[in-house]
Amino acid sequence: MTTAEEPRTDSSQGYGALLGGTDHKSVGAFCLVLAFVFLLTGGVLAAVLRTQLAQPNPDVLARKPYLQLLTFHGSFSFFLFLLPAWIGLAFAIVPLQLGAPRLAMPRLAAMTAWLYVGAAGFLVATAFAQKGAPANGWSMDYPVPIHGISGRGVDLWIFGVGLAALATILGAVNLLTTALRMRAPGLTLARTPMFTWSMMVSSAVFLLAGPALIAGLIVVYVDHHMGAHVLRVNRGGDPDIWRTMFAFFAYPAMWATVFPALGVVSEIVPVFAKAPLFNRKAAMFAIAGAGTLAFLGFGSELAGDPAIPQTLFSVTSVLILGPVALVMLTWLATVALNRKAPSLKAPMVQALGLLACLGLALPAMAVMEALARGGAGHQSQWWVGAWHQLLVGVATFGILAGLYYWAPKLWGRHLNAGLGGLQMLTVVGGVDLAFIPLLIVGAQGMHRRATTFSSDSWTPANLVSTIGAYLLAAGVALFLLNLVVCVVLKRGAIATDDPWEGDTLEWATTSPPPAHNFDSLPEVRSSRPVHDVRKAAATETSGPPETSPELVEANA
Numbered sequence: 001m002t003t004a005e006e007p008r009t010d011s012s013q014g015y016g017a018l019l020g021g022t023d024h025k026s027v028g029a030f031c032l033v034l035a036f037v038f039l040l041t042g043g044v045l046a047a048v049l050r051t052q053l054a055q056p057n058p059d060v061l062a063r064k065p066y067l068q069l070l071t072f073h074g075s076f077s078f079f080l081f082l083l084p085a086w087i088g089l090a091f092a093i094v095p096l097q098l099g100a101p102r103l104a105m106p107r108l109a110a111m112t113a114w115l116y117v118g119a120a121g122f123l124v125a126t127a128f129a130q131k132g133a134p135a136n137g138w139s140m141d142y143p144v145p146i147h148g149i150s151g152r153g154v155d156l157w158i159f160g161v162g163l164a165a166l167a168t169i170l171g172a173v174n175l176l177t178t179a180l181r182m183r184a185p186g187l188t189l190a191r192t193p194m195f196t197w198s199m200m201v202s203s204a205v206f207l208l209a210g211p212a213l214i215a216g217l218i219v220v221y222v223d224h225h226m227g228a229h230v231l232r233v234n235r236g237g238d239p240d241i242w243r244t245m246f247a248f249f250a251y252p253a254m255w256a257t258v259f260p261a262l263g264v265v266s267e268i269v270p271v272f273a274k275a276p277l278f279n280r281k282a283a284m285f286a287i288a289g290a291g292t293l294a295f296l297g298f299g300s301e302l303a304g305d306p307a308i309p310q311t312l313f314s315v316t317s318v319l320i321l322g323p324v325a326l327v328m329l330t331w332l333a334t335v336a337l338n339r340k341a342p343s344l345k346a347p348m349v350q351a352l353g354l355l356a357c358l359g360l361a362l363p364a365m366a367v368m369e370a371l372a373r374g375g376a377g378h379q380s381q382w383w384v385g386a387w388h389q390l391l392v393g394v395a396t397f398g399i400l401a402g403l404y405y406w407a408p409k410l411w412g413r414h415l416n417a418g419l420g421g422l423q424m425l426t427v428v429g430g431v432d433l434a435f436i437p438l439l440i441v442g443a444q445g446m447h448r449r450a451t452t453f454s455s456d457s458w459t460p461a462n463l464v465s466t467i468g469a470y471l472l473a474a475g476v477a478l479f480l481l482n483l484v485v486c487v488v489l490k491r492g493a494i495a496t497d498d499p500w501e502g503d504t505l506e507w508a509t510t511s512p513p514p515a516h517n518f519d520s521l522p523e524v525r526s527s528r529p530v531h532d533v534r535k536a537a538a539t540e541t542s543g544p545p546e547t548s549p550e551l552v553e554a555n556a
Contacts, residue, residue, distance in 0.1 A: 022106035023515055024091050025410060030113050031088025032403075034120065035081045036480060039396070042077035043473045045069050050434070050469040053462050056454050066451040067135035074138025075123055075157070079164040082257045082391065084116045085399050087171040090199040090260070092410055093402075094175055096506035097193040099184030099524070101516045104177040108170055115167035122160030129153035137449065139246050140220070155221070162217045165249075169210040172203035184505065186524030190284075193504040193527070194277065195402075197284055198263025201291040205256040208295070209249045216245030240302070247301040252294035255320065258390060259287055261398020262327045265351045268405055269331045271502050272348040274340060276528060278333035286323035286330075293320040300369055317369040321362050328358055346417040347500070350401035353424040357393025357431050364389055364439055381450070382442030385435040392472070393431040400427070400479055408495030411487045412512045419482045426475035433468025437461035503528040 049069055052060045061069070091109055095102060103109050126133045129152040134140060140157065179192065179200050192200070220242055222228045229235035231242055270277045277283060297317030300310075331351075335342055342348055364386040400423075408414050440461045446453060453462070486492025498507040507530045509518050522533045 022110050024095050024103045024106065024109060025513065027106075027109045027113050028088040028090070028092030029410070031084045031091065031116060034113075034116055035085035035088060036483075038076045038080035038120065039085070039476060040480065042073050042081060043476050045073040045076070047469050047473050049073060050466040052451065053453065054466040055463070056456065056459055057452055061451070063451045064132075064135050067137070067449070068133045070449070071134050071137055071140075071157075072123075072127070075161065078138060078254075078257075078391075079161055080116070080120050080123065082395055083164060083168050083253075084113075086199070086202065086257055086260050086395075087112065087168060087175075089399060089402055089406075090175050090195075090203075091171070093406055093506065094178060094196050094199060095182070096409070096509070096513060096517060097196045097504050098179065098182055099187060099505045099508075099518060099521045100178060100182040101518065103174055104182055105174050108174050112167045112171045112174065115163050115170070119160045119163035119167065122156045122163065126153040126156040126160070129156055139243075139250065141243055141246070154224070158217045158221050162214055165210045165213045165217075168206050172206040172210070175199055175203045176207070184521050184524055187505075187529075190281065191524065191527040192284075194266035194280075194283065195260065195263035198259045198266070198287050201287050202256040202259045205252045205259075205291050205294055209252045209256070212245050213249035213253075216242050216249070219245070243302060247298045248295075251298035251301050251317075252291075254387065254391060255290065255294040257395040258324070258398075259291060261354060261394050261401075262287060262324065264398045264402040264405070265331060265354055266327065267504070268347045268351045268401065269334050269342070270528075271500050272345060272351075273335050273338045273342040275334055275338040278330050278337060280330075280527060283327050283330045286326040290320050290323040293323065296320075297369070314369055314371075318366055321366055321369075324358075325362055328355065328362075331355065345500070346415060346420045347401060347405035349417075349421055349424050350397070350404050353428045354394060354397040354401055356428055357389060357397055360432065360436070361386065361389035361393055379448055380442035381438040381446045381448050384448050385438030385442060388438075389431060389435045392435070393428075397427060397431075403483070405500070406506070407483075407487060407492075408499045409506055409511050409513070412495050413487050413490060413492035414495055414499070415482050415486045415492060419478060423475050423478040423482065426471055426478060430468050430470075430472025430475050434465050434472050435468070437465040437468070441465075498530065498534075501531075501534065503531045505529055508533070 048061070049066065052058055052066055091103060091112075132153060134153045134157050136154075140154065179196055183192070219228075219230050223231045223237070229237045231237045231239045233239060266277055266283055293316065297313055297320060299313035300317040302313075344352075364382070368382055368386045404415050404420055438461075441458045442448070444455075444458065446455075446458055495511045497509065497511050499511070500507070504527075505518075505521065505524070506513075508522050522529050526532055
């Protein structure tokens with residue numbers, strides 16, 4: 001372990017200089033900016049895709065352009081938004097929560113950011129490739145491995161996704177090393193802040209799942225250029241090799257973007273409820289257990305293959321929902337067992353919105369995983385609705401909630417609370433309207449990659465879903481407007497060092513923190529060190545409680 005008294009280093013040198021130096025806060029902010037660019041891009045693409053499905057048999061997009069935009073939407077939203085957003089937020093916050101002056105490997109963090117930039121360049125370049133962009137979905141599943149690969153678009157996609165996976169692996173290594181080796185004295189693993197703990201679990205998942213994706217991409221590339229025929233049925237190959245390797249990465253990786261959101265809310269709720277997180281150790285074990293179970297259910301994404309034991313994977317994919325629900329119950333218990341109502345400031349409002357989305361996502365996921373085939377199975381619109389409720393309503397919402405909570409610390413400015421409340425209602429309403437109707441049409445048999453439909457009975461639900469997508473896009477735009485006005489243009493209220501009366505070490509330094517993070521650290525004796533300091537200061541100010549004459553006489 002190291003402390004804030006380590007020798008200071010000049011973080012403005014090297015290839016991280018263009019990011020504002022190798023300071024972890026600057027690198028994290030850079031990753032967040034890149035991620036928000038592609039959040040906006042992916043949101044616009046989603047609105048266009050939903051416009052195509054607003055009415056039966058529209059002529060907005062032909063089949064191939066629709067599938068190409070669908071591939072861009074999925075690739076941008078996951079590989080260029082969710083992954084760099086969580087890695088970037090963790091780069092900025094984890095060292096502060098640990099009482100560390102920096103990340104364990106500052107230059108590796110800068111390299112991670114540049115790898116995401118390279119991934120973005122390759123994936124955007126697929127739009128200008130020979131024979132057009134890929135039209136096979138974000139998983140490059142069908143029909144590439146079966147009918148062969150043509151054009152350079154798929155090659156660019158392979159390099160782009162490969163770089164994003166490599167960046168995520170390196171970021172995970174950096175975060176795990178920092179959390180395991182650079183904690184402040186007294187900050188044991190059991191006392192680790194919940195967000196840092198959730199990022200440790202997510203980093204472990206990325207570290208284990210990422211190599212499977214990279215290996216699969218190598219197989220696809222070799223099959224394409226070197227005549228290996230590993231995936232071609234007509235040459236004795238098996239396309240399920242790629243599908244299995246991608247599923248082994250994608251299923252746990254999607255869950256790994258949800259775990260940090262659980263950590264964010266587990267930080268926010270105790271602070272604004274003015275009480276410790278109920279059964280904190282159970283919540284930590286639940287997140288760790290969910291990380292383990294995430295690897296056991298990947299076969300559910302291969303539903304329809306007779307070689308896959310569907311019952312086994314249906315059971316294992318349902319099991320992960322239990323620990324996630326347990327974490328949600330700890331939030332409710334923290335609030336319910338406290339005699340006072342929680343303070344409904346901006347971060348808590350966002351946390352309540354996330355809680356509402358998670359409460360709807362878990363039953364939808366449970367039904368889908370239990371019924372891997374059929375109307376509510378993995379090949380229907382139910383899959384789209386359930387996973388988007390989780391990835392948009394929880395994983396994405398968690399990033400927004402985290403920035404409402406930590407923006408005052410990172411940049412010294414509060415986001416606007418009034419605009420934040422409107423944005424929360426817009427996002428929650430958009431998630432509900434956009435994705436619940438997809439459960440309905442999915443149960444009625446609408447395929448998840450349908451580019452049009454003719455059934456009049458599906459029209460109302462698809463129209464409502466399109467309206468919800470527009471509403472969701474408006475909510476994201478409100479958040480980005482809030483961030484630009486309050487932080488970039490510096491119109492937000494100036495933050496004090498501890499504006500929320502927080503519990504963890506990031507609130508023990510200035511807002512924003514200096515390059516070396518801390519001039520001194522409080523003694524860590526619990527999981528709430530800053531709360532302990534505040535409590536001790538209040539006791540010293542008020543003095544010891546007075547003893548009544550009646551009590552003195554009774555003791556005599």
